[in-house]
Amino acid sequence: MSKVKDTAISIAFFAFTMGAWELSTRAFNVPSYVLPPPSAIAMALYRGLSSGLYIRHLGFTLQATLTGFVLGSILGIVLGALVASYRYFEMLVYPYIIMFKSMPKVALAPLFVLWLGLGIWSKIVSAAILCFFPLMINTIAGLRSADEDRISLMKSLGASRFQIFLHLRLPSALPFIMAGLELAVVLSLIGTIVAEFVGARAGLGTLIQNMSSNMDGAGQFSVLVLLSAIGLTMNYAVRRLKKWVLFWDPSTRTDESGASI
Amino acid sequence: MAIEHSGGPAGASGASAISIKGLLKRYKAAGREDILALDRTDIELAEGEFVALVGPSGCGKSTLLKILAGIQPPSEGEALIKGERLTGPRPDVGVVLQSPVLFPWRTILKNVMLPVDVLRLDKRRYRSVALELLKLVQLEGFEGRYPRELSGGMQQRVAIARSLINDPSLLLMDEPFGALDAMTRERMNAELQRIWMERRKTVLLITHSIPEAVFLADRVLVMSPRPGRIIEDIRVDLERPRPMSIMGSADFARYVGHLRGLLHAEGGIDG
Ligand SMILES: Nc1ncnc2c1ncn2[C@@H]1O[C@H](COP(=O)(O)OP(=O)(O)OP(=O)(O)O)[C@@H](O)[C@H]1O
Numbered sequence: 001m002s003k004v005k006d007t008a009i010s011i012a013f014f015a016f017t018m019g020a021w022e023l024s025t026r027a028f029n030v031p032s033y034v035l036p037p038p039s040a041i042a043m044a045l046y047r048g049l050s051s052g053l054y055i056r057h058l059g060f061t062l063q064a065t066l067t068g069f070v071l072g073s074i075l076g077i078v079l080g081a082l083v084a085s086y087r088y089f090e091m092l093v094y095p096y097i098i099m100f101k102s103m104p105k106v107a108l109a110p111l112f113v114l115w116l117g118l119g120i121w122s123k124i125v126s127a128a129i130l131c132f133f134p135l136m137i138n139t140i141a142g143l144r145s146a147d148e149d150r151i152s153l154m155k156s157l158g159a160s161r162f163q164i165f166l167h168l169r170l171p172s173a174l175p176f177i178m179a180g181l182e183l184a185v186v187l188s189l190i191g192t193i194v195a196e197f198v199g200a201r202a203g204l205g206t207l208i209q210n211m212s213s214n215m216d217g218a219g220q221f222s223v224l225v226l227l228s229a230i231g232l233t234m235n236y237a238v239r240r241l242k243k244w245v246l247f248w249d250p251s252t253r254t255d256e257s258g259a260s261i
Numbered sequence: 262m263a264i265e266h267s268g269g270p271a272g273a274s275g276a277s278a279i280s281i282k283g284l285l286k287r288y289k290a291a292g293r294e295d296i297l298a299l300d301r302t303d304i305e306l307a308e309g310e311f312v313a314l315v316g317p318s319g320c321g322k323s324t325l326l327k328i329l330a331g332i333q334p335p336s337e338g339e340a341l342i343k344g345e346r347l348t349g350p351r352p353d354v355g356v357v358l359q360s361p362v363l364f365p366w367r368t369i370l371k372n373v374m375l376p377v378d379v380l381r382l383d384k385r386r387y388r389s390v391a392l393e394l395l396k397l398v399q400l401e402g403f404e405g406r407y408p409r410e411l412s413g414g415m416q417q418r419v420a421i422a423r424s425l426i427n428d429p430s431l432l433l434m435d436e437p438f439g440a441l442d443a444m445t446r447e448r449m450n451a452e453l454q455r456i457w458m459e460r461r462k463t464v465l466l467i468t469h470s471i472p473e474a475v476f477l478a479d480r481v482l483v484m485s486p487r488p489g490r491i492i493e494d495i496r497v498d499l500e501r502p503r504p505m506s507i508m509g510s511a512d513f514a515r516y517v518g519h520l521r522g523l524l525h526a527e528g529g530i531d532g
């Protein structure tokens with residue numbers, strides 16, 4: 001009952017905000033390239049989607065984002081596992097990790113475009129690099145978080161290092177890895193868009209830039225709406241995955257509100 | 262009845278299940294003095310014997326157990342299990358720790374089956390053994406549940422079932438009931454006695470509870486404060502099976518009183 005009421009109030013509040021936005025942009029004659037009224041944004045969105053223009057660019061951006069997300073995450077998990085498992089490997093690569101960790105990785109996007117061209121690979125690599133770090137760092141922390149008593153128990157059974165990894169460390173790391181994926185899913189979209197800004201033949205980032213130079217405010221806003229829809233969908237998918245993978249972790253059942261950055 | 266000092270192990274066969282000679286453990290601490298946790302300890306356990314080990318906190322009981330479980334190497338001395346020199350973990354030694362140490366992502370059945378997975382035994386065959394053990398610890402019907410759905414006492418019983426799955430002849434228990442309330446603890450004591458009488462394993466039980474030690478053990482070993490050494494070895498001559506009511510008897514009280522006196526003279530026991 002109160003849930004229905006809450007929903008009704010939410011919808012009313014949304015309608016009120018949109019109405020106020022619409023009226024004030026008209027009342028104060030705000031130029032559309034500065035802040036378009038919601039009705040214009042909705043129109044632009046409708047036109048872009050129905051003409052197929054947005055779908056084509058969306059396809060490109062989505063492909064780069066998802067590929068980058070998957071590649072970067074896998075690489076991060078594998079490298080994290082190597083660092084956590086082999087002291088020698090850790091000694092070799094740790095200085096680089098420290099160096100790259102605090103660098104704003106989006107600043108590398110121009111280099112990727114220079115090296116890999118205007119095609120999809122510079123976007124994939126840019127997205128992958130951003131996903132890589134949270135996953136590697138969380139995987140290392142997760143694998144090391146395995147409970148001391150559980151390690152002792154495994155040892156008392158004569159478990160090999162690999163068995164301890166498989167039966168204990170990896171499952172213990174899953175909550176950390178899932179948290180890393182939640183971060184990475186947002187970062188991969190950022191990585192793709194930034195690389196598209198630098199230079200691309202297609203993609204939603206390119207579209208925004210073209211619209212910006214044409215002073216098409218409503219168009220830009222409509223693409224932003226599309227981008228948040230992608231972000232929300234991917235975030236939802238990862239949260240579902242997390243719930244499914246971490247069914248045994250009581251802490252995942254309480255943080256439904258979801259993490260975002 | 263006089264309290265007897267045990268002349269060492271006594272069992273049906275008289276053969277040694279555990280024989281510890283001059284065992285010493287030093288923990289190295291960087292930049293600080295080494296900690297001598299265990300000082301040239303000698304212990305003999307006969308096969309099938311139930312021995313309890315009591316001593317003040319920090320005296321080296323868990324250290325001793327970890328050495329016997331093959332989790333840590335000793336610094337000096339040696340331990341023989343069934344006459345063989347101990348070099349690492351052995352499949353015929355089962356371990357139960359203070360906390361149940363279950364794996365939350367495994368069902369109760371799969372938790373009990375963990376040693377089967379690690380030792381690469383026949384899963385199909387041991388599945389029925391696991392179900393039987395769950396019946397033994399009175400957790401029939403819980404095999405598909407997850408640890409978080411069980412109470413602390415139930416989880417501890419799962420840990421006991423797990424330690425029995427590959428039928429180890431030797432059971433090492435480190436304060437297995439320490440985290441339980443008094444009522445549950447007494448019930449678990451009765452259950453452990455029943456399991457032991459049914460399965461006839463050699464048991465070394467570390468406990469902070471003197472009544473628990475007297476109720477369960479054939480012999481109670483008393484350790485000195487750190488660095489730990491065995492300072493007393495007392496035979497408990499109470500008939501088996503011991504009913505819960507025995508805890509109210511005069512004989513029981515005398516054993517408890519004697520041990521308590523010893524431990525207080527040695528600097529106390531907590532709990
Ligand atoms: N891994 C370790 N590294 C360094 N010192 C340790 C380690 N484990 C134990 N110690 C030290 O060795 C001594 C004996 O510890 P141990 O855990 O064996 O005691 P305990 O008899 O089991 O105590 P309690 O009854 O409180 O469990 C303690 O002083 C402890 O500080």
Ligand SMILES: [Mg+2]
Binds near residue numbers: 322323324
């Ligand atoms: Mg201890």
